[in-house]
Amino acid sequence: xxxxxxxxxxxxxxxxxxxxxxxxxxxxxxxxxxxxxxxxxxxxxxxxxxxxxxxxxxxxxxxxxxxxxxxxxxxxxxxxxxxxxxxxxxxxxxxxxxxxxxxxxxxxxxxxxxxxxxxxxxxxxxxxxxxxxxxxxxxxxxxxxxxxxxxxxxxxxxxxxxxxxxxxxxxxxxxxxxxxxxxxxxxxxxxxxxxxxxxxxxxxxxxxxxxxxxxxxxxxxxxxxxxxxxxxxxxxxxxxxxxxxxxxxxxxxxxxxxxxxxxxxxxxxxxxxxxxxxxxxxxxxxxxxxxxxxxxxxxxxxxxxxxxxxxxxxxxxxxxxxxxxxxxxxxxxxxxxxxxxxxxxxxxxxxxxxxxxxxxxxxxxxxxxxxxxxxxxxxxxxxxxxxxxxxxxxxxxxxxxxxxxxxxxxxxxxxx
Amino acid sequence: xxxxxxxxxxxxxxxxxxxxxxxxxxxxxxxxxxxxxxxxxxxxxxxxxxxxxxxxxxxxxxxxxxxxxxxxxxxxxxxxxxxxxxxxxxxxxx
Ligand SMILES: Cc1cc2nc3c(=O)[nH]c(=O)nc-3n(C[C@H](O)[C@H](O)[C@H](O)COP(=O)(O)OP(=O)(O)OC[C@H]3O[C@@H](n4cnc5c(N)ncnc54)[C@H](O)[C@@H]3O)c2cc1C
Numbered sequence: 001x002x003x004x005x006x007x008x009x010x011x012x013x014x015x016x017x018x019x020x021x022x023x024x025x026x027x028x029x030x031x032x033x034x035x036x037x038x039x040x041x042x043x044x045x046x047x048x049x050x051x052x053x054x055x056x057x058x059x060x061x062x063x064x065x066x067x068x069x070x071x072x073x074x075x076x077x078x079x080x081x082x083x084x085x086x087x088x089x090x091x092x093x094x095x096x097x098x099x100x101x102x103x104x105x106x107x108x109x110x111x112x113x114x115x116x117x118x119x120x121x122x123x124x125x126x127x128x129x130x131x132x133x134x135x136x137x138x139x140x141x142x143x144x145x146x147x148x149x150x151x152x153x154x155x156x157x158x159x160x161x162x163x164x165x166x167x168x169x170x171x172x173x174x175x176x177x178x179x180x181x182x183x184x185x186x187x188x189x190x191x192x193x194x195x196x197x198x199x200x201x202x203x204x205x206x207x208x209x210x211x212x213x214x215x216x217x218x219x220x221x222x223x224x225x226x227x228x229x230x231x232x233x234x235x236x237x238x239x240x241x242x243x244x245x246x247x248x249x250x251x252x253x254x255x256x257x258x259x260x261x262x263x264x265x266x267x268x269x270x271x272x273x274x275x276x277x278x279x280x281x282x283x284x285x286x287x288x289x290x291x292x293x294x295x296x297x298x299x300x301x302x303x304x305x306x307x308x309x310x311x312x313x314x315x316x317x318x319x320x321x322x323x324x325x326x327x328x329x330x331x332x333x334x335x336x337x338x339x340x341x342x343x344x345x346x347x348x349x350x351x352x353x354x355x356x357x358x359x360x361x362x363x364x365x366x367x368x369x370x371x372x373x374x375x376x377x378x379x380x381x382x383x384x385x386x387x388x389x390x391x392x393x394x395x396x397x398x399x400x401x402x403x404x405x406x407x408x409x410x411x412x413x414x415x416x
Numbered sequence: 417x418x419x420x421x422x423x424x425x426x427x428x429x430x431x432x433x434x435x436x437x438x439x440x441x442x443x444x445x446x447x448x449x450x451x452x453x454x455x456x457x458x459x460x461x462x463x464x465x466x467x468x469x470x471x472x473x474x475x476x477x478x479x480x481x482x483x484x485x486x487x488x489x490x491x492x493x494x495x496x497x498x499x500x501x502x503x504x505x506x507x508x509x510x
Contacts, residue, residue, distance in 0.1 A: 240464035251460040253436065254489070299434045300434050300465040300489045307417060307492065309430045342460045398460040399453075414434060 001345075003107055022187055022193035026217070028201050030341050031227035032058045034381055035219060037206045037242060038235035039063025041182075041367065042359055044189035044200070045374020046232060046381070051196035053375070054382035059198045060228075062221060064205035068186040071236050071366065074336035076293050077369040078272050078283065080117050080177035081142045084133045087392030087404040088345060093140040095177055095372030095391045102371055108188030111181035111286065116271035118147070118156070118171040120321065126276055130172040137174065145173045155270060158324050166277040166320065170362070177272060179283055185370055209246045215354040216246075232357040232381050234373075237337030239360040246353055250360070251398050252412040255296045256335045257364050258306035260314065262328040266287030273322075280317030282325070290328060292318060296364065298414040306335040318389035338364055343403035345415030348377055348386070349395040357381055358395060363416055391392040419473060419485055420474040420497050429494075435464050438470035438484045441504060466490050472500065 001020060011018050034050060036043045039061050050056040063069075081096040083089040098105075099112050106275045121127050128145070148170045149161055161168045190200055201223070208220035209231070218227035235242045239252050274281040279295035294314035297306045311333065318325045341347060341361030346369065348359050355410040359377045362369065376387035386393070390405055398411075408413035417429035444454035469489045475481050482500035487493065 128471075240462070241466055244463075249457075249461045249463065251462070253462050253464050268432075299429075300436070300464065300469055300471065301492065302490045303492055307429075399456045412436070414436075 003109070012137070012182045013385035022191040023200055026199045026201065028060065028062075028204060028221070028223055028226050029058070029199065031197070031218070032060045033058045033228070034230045034232065035226060035228040036061045036232045036234060037219065038070070038233065038238075039067045039186075039190070039200060039202065040070040040191065040234065040236055041185055042236070042362075042373045042377065043232075043234040043368035044186060045370050046234060046359070046377040047198045047200075047373045048189050048193040048196065049378030050382060051193060051198050054378060056382060057197070059193075059225070061198060062204045062206055062219070062226070063200070063202045064222075066202050067190055067200065067312070068183050071336045071338065072186045072370070073183050073253065074259065074334060075182055075367040076281070076283070076291050076365060077179040077182045078117065078177070078281070079112070079180055080121070080174055080272070081140070081368070082117065082144065082172065082174045082177065083406060084136050085404050085406055088406065089136055089140050089142070091372055091389040091393075092368065092378070093142045094375070095369050096142065098371035098375065099180065100176070102188070102291055106188040106192045108184065108191060110180075110184040110188045112178070113180065113286075114176050114178040115173050115283075117177035118271060118273045120159070120168050120171045120274060120276045122166040122169060122277045124169075127169060132367075134172050135350055143174060143176055145175070147171045147173055156273065158268070158322060159273075160323055161320050163320060168321065168324070179272065179285075182367060185367075189374070204240060207245070210247065211353060212278055216356045230355045230357065230381055232359060232377060234359040235262060236339050236362060236366065236376065238357075238361070239339045243351075243358065245357060246351070248351060248353075251347075251411075252361055253300055253340050254302055254337050255298070255340045255414060256301040256306045257293065257296045257338055258310055258314070258333055258335045259291065259293040260333045261285070261292075261331050262290040262325075263331050265328060271280065275317050275321045278317040278320060280314060280321060282318065282322065289331060290325065296340070296414060302337055304335050304337055315349060338362065342411040342413060343405040344407055344409065344413075345404035346373070346393050347395050348373070348380060348390050348393040350380070350384070351395065417487075417492055417494055419483065419494055421475065421478070422497060422499055422502075423481070424479060427475070427478060429473070430471040430473060432483075433476050435472040435474060438466065438472050438503075439463070440472060441484070441500060468495065473497075
């Protein structure tokens with residue numbers, strides 16, 4: 001079933017009786033060539049790329065809950081490629097290029113909307129830092145413009161420019177950044193992978209690995225043992241728990257990040273706006289809700305819910321740069337568990353166990369990475385060599401001293 | 417979250433800053449032959465358990481003591497707290 005404008009009109013005229021499920025519900029086979037653990041954005045995108053680009057035949061995605069129950073369905077949907085360091089920026093720019101063609105690629109409306117991001121700056125030093133970052137972005141073709149306060153006033157007049165403590169002096173704008181429909185991304189990849197023959201198996205929790213003489217031969221699951229020549233792990237916040245079953249200790253802590261949405265409002269916030277001196281960022285969904293968030297709670301957590309002090313902190317940040325937000329009512333808030341790495345950058349690599357591959361350490365920024373993560377992890381699984389944009393994301397970089405620390409915060413996950 | 421400070425009684429977790437796994441108290445011996453590997457593990461690797469976790473909290477807006485707090489990372493329930501100095505003394509550190 002292919003989606004098209006024609007199809008939508010036809011279904012509208014015939015009572016919408018022709019739509020079917022977007023993917024099958026297969027039972028697990030005894031054995032696969034490649035198993036991907038985790039039916040989030042990264043796992044599904046990896047399976048899709050394996051089947052499509054590398055022509056791999058027998059692939060399964062094993063998901064312990066329902067598809068999209070993890071961070072892929074909990075994030076604030078921001079996509080951007082405005083990183084600084086050489087290990088990161090080419091990868092995120094690849095991701096942005098893939099977003100730009102994703103809907104055609106998957107034949108699915110994931111509502112990719114390049115509505116720009118504005119990173120506000122509040123001091124001369126911060127302006128210099130953003131200028132430097134903007135230059136790096138231009139080196140990878142990501143674009144970017146440095147705006148002064150006057151230009152910014154035209155775009156977002158309601159910002160608190162004259163805040164006594166953190167006056168707004170301008171912003172670094174990436175025009176190509178924006179948002180996408182998070183669950184739509186999961187559904188789009190799931191459907192496209194399923195159409196290429198990938199088995200997506202929900203309610204199937206991996207509970208152990210079968211490892212013989214240092215080589216993985218399969219996984220134990222809540223639905224029995226399943227054999228596999230290669231296993232790729234993409235379980236985000238559960239990474240340490242899953243890899244511990246293979247005897248590995250990782251440079252990762254799990255932390256909770258909260259997000260918030262207001263009641264629906266008329267269009268006011270044109271793109272994504274981030275506060276440069278506190279922890280607050282906001283965009284407006286197509287339904288009109290202000291979608292916003294801030295800092296992680298800051299202590300190890302697997303609770304999938306945060307605590308009130310951070311709610312207060314985020315709202316204070318919002319009131320500081322956008323006082324009008326105080327008139328809106330909060331509709332809901334929620335939390336997700338993130339795999340915070342020791343340098344704030346991801347890991348996409350082989351592991352000391354032959355046939356076992358790891359995709360993790362996404363911190364609070366893995367949604368934007370979904371298309372590229374799927375592409376490069378599939379490349380690694382299929383060819384056993386890292387993709388050219390992911391050569392820095394090695395697991396041993398910590399021991400070798402090649403950390404990719406965008407913030408320069410050191411091995412302190414709650415500061416990244 | 418309320419942290420049961422051994423000297424000051426229950427205190428709001430907001431008064432504290434969080435460092436991480438309490439195993440950071442056990443700094444490796446810099447003169448040992450495997451010191452490089454041991455420090456790499458110490459700095460970068462974590463158990464990161466789902467469940468009971470011993471962790472270091474600093475009472476920054478209080479008496480400036482370091483506490484070892486026992487907390488469940490799945491429920492956020494705080495199960496106990498000790499002064500880090502007491503923990504180290506019990507281990508025989510001077
Ligand atoms: C509140 C919040 C806001 C965020 N905002 C942004 C943003 O604006 N922009 C951005 O780029 N990123 C953002 N992120 C980060 C982004 O959501 C994540 O980095 C990304 O979604 C992680 O990859 P994933 O989609 O594969 O993870 P997930 O969707 O979490 O997928 C992992 C899956 O693995 C499954 N799993 C776990 N253990 C097992 C097991 N034993 N067996 C089988 N399956 C298992 C889980 O059930 C889960 O479905 C945000 C995150 C949060 C929580």
